[in-house]
Amino acid sequence: MRKSITLYGLTFSLPMLVWQVMFFLAPLVFLTALSFWTVRNFRVEPDFNPGNWTKMLSRGVFWDAYVRTLLLSTAAAVVTSALAFPCAYGIAFKLSETPRRWAVFLMVIPFFTSYLVRVYSWQIFLSDNGIINALLAKIGIGPFGMLNSVFGIMVGYLTLSFPLVVLLQLFSLMFIDRTLIEAAHNLRCSRLRTVFEVVVPAAKVGLVIAALFCFILTFGDFVSPLYLGGGDPPTLSILITDTTKSGQQWPRAAVIALTMIATLLAVAFAAVTYAYRERGR
Amino acid sequence: MNDFNRNPLIDLALRLYIVLAFAFIFAPIAASFVFSLNVDRFPSLPLGGFSTVWYEAVYADPLVWEGLRNTLVVGAVVSVLATALGFGAAYTDFRYKFFGKPFYLALALLPPTIPVVILGLAMLAFLSNVSLSGEVHSVIIAHVVMCAPFAMAICRLRLSQMDPSLEAAAWNLGASEWMAMRHVIVPFCRPAIFAALFITMAVSFDEFAVSWFVSGLHETLPVKVLGFLQGQVRPRINVIGTFVFLASITLVIFAQILLMKRSSLPKAGSNAPELVP
Numbered sequence: 284m285r286k287s288i289t290l291y292g293l294t295f296s297l298p299m300l301v302w303q304v305m306f307f308l309a310p311l312v313f314l315t316a317l318s319f320w321t322v323r324n325f326r327v328e329p330d331f332n333p334g335n336w337t338k339m340l341s342r343g344v345f346w347d348a349y350v351r352t353l354l355l356s357t358a359a360a361v362v363t364s365a366l367a368f369p370c371a372y373g374i375a376f377k378l379s380e381t382p383r384r385w386a387v388f389l390m391v392i393p394f395f396t397s398y399l400v401r402v403y404s405w406q407i408f409l410s411d412n413g414i415i416n417a418l419l420a421k422i423g424i425g426p427f428g429m430l431n432s433v434f435g436i437m438v439g440y441l442t443l444s445f446p447l448v449v450l451l452q453l454f455s456l457m458f459i460d461r462t463l464i465e466a467a468h469n470l471r472c473s474r475l476r477t478v479f480e481v482v483v484p485a486a487k488v489g490l491v492i493a494a495l496f497c498f499i500l501t502f503g504d505f506v507s508p509l510y511l512g513g514g515d516p517p518t519l520s521i522l523i524t525d526t527t528k529s530g531q532q533w534p535r536a537a538v539i540a541l542t543m544i545a546t547l548l549a550v551a552f553a554a555v556t557y558a559y560r561e562r563g564r
Numbered sequence: 565m566n567d568f569n570r571n572p573l574i575d576l577a578l579r580l581y582i583v584l585a586f587a588f589i590f591a592p593i594a595a596s597f598v599f600s601l602n603v604d605r606f607p608s609l610p611l612g613g614f615s616t617v618w619y620e621a622v623y624a625d626p627l628v629w630e631g632l633r634n635t636l637v638v639g640a641v642v643s644v645l646a647t648a649l650g651f652g653a654a655y656t657d658f659r660y661k662f663f664g665k666p667f668y669l670a671l672a673l674l675p676p677t678i679p680v681v682i683l684g685l686a687m688l689a690f691l692s693n694v695s696l697s698g699e700v701h702s703v704i705i706a707h708v709v710m711c712a713p714f715a716m717a718i719c720r721l722r723l724s725q726m727d728p729s730l731e732a733a734a735w736n737l738g739a740s741e742w743m744a745m746r747h748v749i750v751p752f753c754r755p756a757i758f759a760a761l762f763i764t765m766a767v768s769f770d771e772f773a774v775s776w777f778v779s780g781l782h783e784t785l786p787v788k789v790l791g792f793l794q795g796q797v798r799p800r801i802n803v804i805g806t807f808v809f810l811a812s813i814t815l816v817i818f819a820q821i822l823l824m825k826r827s828s829l830p831k832a833g834s835n836a837p838e839l840v841p
Contacts, residue, residue: 291741292660295652296668299712302649303671307709310690314682317689370585373578386582388820393589395766395812399789400805403798404592407599414595446589474574503679505773510793520681527777533689540682547679 311544318537327533339538345522349542352502352518355433359440359501360494363448366441367493371452372478375459387453393446401442402510409435409511431513439507444497451496455489456482491558498554499547519543593809600802622803631785634700635769638784642707643765649708650715650760655749657716658723659731673713683710684777691778698780706778707768714767715760718823722756723749759819766815769808 321330339345374386393401408414409429419425429435463485467477483490501507505520514521519539526536603615622628653672657665675683687706691697696705730752734744750757772786779787785804792801 289741291745292656296656296660297652299649299653299656299672299716300668302708302712303675306687306690306705307675308671310683310686311678313690313693314686366585369578369581373582377575377578378582386586389586390589392813392816393593395770395816396593396809397770397772397786397789397805397812399772399786399793400596400801400808401592403789403793403801403805404596404599407595408591441588442592445585449585474571499677499679503681505681520679523681523685527685527688533685536685537689540685543679543682 314537314540317534318541320534322531322534327531332534335534335538339535340542345539348517348519348522349546351516352520353546355436355440355508355518356498356502359437359444360498362437363441363444363497364452364490364494367445367448367452368490371449371456372482374449375453375456387450390446390450390453393442398443399506402439402506405435405438405442405511406430409438430511433512435511435513436507439511440497440501440504443504443507444500447500448493448497451489451493452486455486455493459485488558491554495551495554498550502543502547593805596802596805596809599799600806602799604799618799618803622800625800627788628785628800628804631783631788634703634779634782635785637700638703638707638775639765639768641704642711642768643761645704645708646711646764647715647719647757647760649712650717650764651719651753651757653712653716654719654723657720658726658728672716675709676713680771680773684774687774688777697778698782700779700782702778702780703775703782703784706774707771710771710774711764711767715764718760718763719753719756722753726752755822759822762815762819762822766812766819769812769815 316329317327318335319331319333320327321332321334322328374383378386406413410416411426411428411430413430415429416426419427429438459482463481464477467481472481503520505518505524508514508518509521512518517525519542523536523539523543526532526539598611600618601614601616602611603617604612650672653668657669662668683706687702687709688697691702691705696702726749730748731744734748735741739747770786772784772790775784776787776790783791785808789801789804792798792804
């Protein structure tokens with residue numbers, strides 16, 4: 284291996300570095316600085332003013348939104364993981380090679396469809412005189428108010444994260460040593476017990492990472508809480524879009540954003556530590 | 565497959581569950597297609613009647629055409645830039661070990677894990693501070709940041725299938741580093757490079773949040789959809805959604821075909837990716 288820095292090497296390595304430092308790292312650093320700036324006469328001016336932080340962090344509205352967002356995303360991570368697991372398990376262990384490949388391909392498609400359009404489509408399904416209530420009316424029940432509720436938000440969150448969670452779980456399940464499962468069967472371990480005491484622990488890292496991604500995705504999503512949950516009371520991401528779009532209160536929006544990043548880092552760190560912790564017996 | 569100790573009932577239940585999961589995933593996409601051809605202003609069952617009125621409305625809407633033009637321009641430029649950056653970074657990771665490499669890789673791969681609202685706000689604040697916001701190029705800048713990691717991952721996967729000694733062999737035979745790149749590495753990575761072009765374009769086509777923050781008046785099509793979602797002209801969303809779906813899916817299928825091809829190619833070697841000459 285050549286140690287010296289060559290023009291050749293720099294040609295390939297530098298563009299990415301320069302671009303991401305200039306347009307990814309710098310905006311995030313700038314966001315931190317911005318949270319200390321002051322708004323005067325509808326203009327943001329450089330300053331060192333901790334007032335944005337104290338003002339935001341002492342507001343009941345902010346903490347209500349914080350707790351709600353945290354609870355919603357945690358619920359989404361748990362619900363999505365639970366619903367995705369049988370699907371990933373089935374694809375990994377019950378399908379043969381070709382159908383499995385098709386299943387993976389079909390799971391990838393949603394990433395390339397517009398999330399907005401799908402959320403709008405769910406409105407058609409869930410609204411008071413929407414598809415589901417029309418079908419339920421035929422058998423004489425309903426109507427149920429599904430839109431503008433936590434249920435609506437969860438449907439949106441599932442739309443957003445279900446395929447990704449299935450794929451991540453699937454990849455960890457496919458790498459499980461099959462002889463472990465065989466051994467469990469030979470030792471007369473029941474089916475369900477095999478799943479929970481052999482398969483789940485063996486795939487633990489992937490399962491935790493999948494739940495973590497679901498948490499991250501839903502924590503920052505403003506579309507589902509707004510268009511399927513009604514937006515009132517708001518989540519943190521709705522607070523950010525409102526604060527940013529309704530005027531020049533960018534420093535306060537920056538405070539919310541940085542609090543979210545701190546929370547995400549803490550959750551990610553906790554999840555990864557948990558995922559890689561040795562199983563105690 | 566482990567065909568010992570199978571219970572057909574459980575197998576059947578799991579298969580049924582998989583079908584249900586796909587129904588959940590594809591129901592909104594299918595509904596959007598069906599209702600794009602429905603005459604009603606407020607879509608519901610029973611269907612009002614077949615009509616292309618919303619297609620005509622979208623066709624006649626100059627705002628949609630402007631959005632489409634912006635989307636196409638952004639998508640084309642972003643895919644080329646992001647793929648170039650991504651390929652370079654993937655090659656760097658493949659070939660070099662250097663001080664600060666974890667930092668380099670983190671910078672190259674982390675953007676998709678940052679929530680889009682935060683990225684959008686940071687981009688908007690930063691770009692307007694340096695007078696770069698509210699233009700088509702603002703969206704391009706932001707999308708390259710978000711798409712380059714995907715391009716890098718795709719190229720890196722391809723490179724990990726390459727025997728590192730191929731490049732060294734080219735040097736031993738007298739090729740310069742540039743010639744080895746041109747005649748060995750790039751041809752080997754060509755399917756991945758094209759796949760990366762298509763995938764990054766598809767990602768850019770569907771991105772709405774960051775674009776919404778930074779685009780100002782130069783809205784892309786997904787940002788228009790966000791506007792329709794807030795406004796009253798909603799059945800148009802279904803028409804645009806159908807179009808965007810078809811466009812994206814075409815790109816993804818192209819990419820898939822390219823990536824599938826590689827498995828039929830003779831593998832140059834299955835050595836561990838971190839081997840460096």
